Each structure stands twice: as C-alpha cells, then as structure tokens.
Amino acid sequence: MPEKKQVPIAEGLFTWPSDDPRLIGSRCKNCGEVTFPAQKSCPACCLEDVDNIELAKRGKLWTWTVQGFPPKSPPYAKKETPETFVPYGVGYIELPGQVRVESRLTENDPARLRIGQDMELVIEKFMDNDQGDEVMIFAFKPVDSGS
Numbered sequence: 395m396p397e398k399k400q401v402p403i404a405e406g407l408f409t410w411p412s413d414d415p416r417l418i419g420s421r422c423k424n425c426g427e428v429t430f431p432a433q434k435s436c437p438a439c440c441l442e443d444v445d446n447i448e449l450a451k452r453g454k455l456w457t458w459t460v461q462g463f464p465p466k467s468p469p470y471a472k473k474e475t476p477e478t479f480v481p482y483g484v485g486y487i488e489l490p491g492q493v494r495v496e497s498r499l500t501e502n503d504p505a506r507l508r509i510g511q512d513m514e515l516v517i518e519k520f521m522d523n524d525q526g527d528e529v530m531i532f533a534f535k536p537v538d539s540g541s
C-alpha cells in the first residue's frame with residue numbers, strides 16, 4: 395500500500411513538507427509589525443509592504459485553556475461526536491520579538507501546562523480526509539525541562 399499523503403490543513407500556514415517546519419508569518423517593511431497568519435497588508439500601519447517570514451520555532455506559553463467539548467462545525471473541520479471528542483489544549487504562544495500565535499497544544503492535562511513555560515512547534519496529524527490523506531496541523535508542545 396502506498397504511503398499516505400500528508401497534506402497541510404491550509405496552504406501558507408507553515409512550511410510543509412519539511413524536516414524543520416516553521417510557521418509562516420509576515421513582517422511589515424515599514425513598521426516591523428509581525429502577523430500570523432501572513433497578511434498582505436500591515437494591520438498596524440495599513441501599508442501593503444510586507445515580507446513573508448518563517449517564525450521562531452520556540453516561544454513561551456502566554457495563556458491557555460482546555461477545550462472540553464467539540465467546537466461548532468463548521469468552521470471546525472473535524473467530524474466528531476461528544477463520544478469521540480478528546481479535549482485538547484489551546485493557547486497563545488509568545489514568539490520572542492515576533493507575535494503571539496493562537497495554537498492547539500499537544501498537552502491537554504492542566505497539571506502539565508503553566509504560563510511562561512517553553513513551547514516548541516510540532517506538525518501533527520489532525521484527521522484523515524475523504525481522499526484518505528492525512529491532514530496535518532500545527533501545534534505547540536511543552537519543551538521538557540532539561541532538554
């Protein structure tokens with residue numbers, strides 16, 4: 395059987411396929427404002443003079459919560475029932491000198507999440523789509539202390 399294709403959930407969110415994937419944001423050439431996802435114009439000064447940049451891979455957990463029930467679908471892409479749903483962490487990651495990114499977290503245990511902890515970008519499987527491909531999303535995972 396051929397290997398499953400891994401497709402990003404949306405184009406332009408992160409570099410993929412890649413051994414060292416990064417989120418793709420934009421930086422304003424005029425005022426330096428960084429946004430994620432990348433935008434065509436700067437939300438701070440409204441000029442359309444932005445560069446796409448690869449964002450930092452690591453940041454700090456700024457705030458978080460645990461999503462304890464299935465989000466409304468649509469826009470939530472995954473077909474789930476309250477029985478199949480697994481709670482997941484969601485939070486904001488402060489990328490140093492860049493931007494705060496809203497992201498899914500790999501960890502859903504409140505005891506293992508704390509504000510200010512180091513987090514690292516990972517690309518993980520979200521679901522299988524109707525073509526049998528694996529749909530990939532980005533998430534942040536806690537960096538083990540000591541590593």
Ligand SMILES: [Zn+2]
Nearest residue numbers: 422425436439
């Ligand atoms: Zn600007």
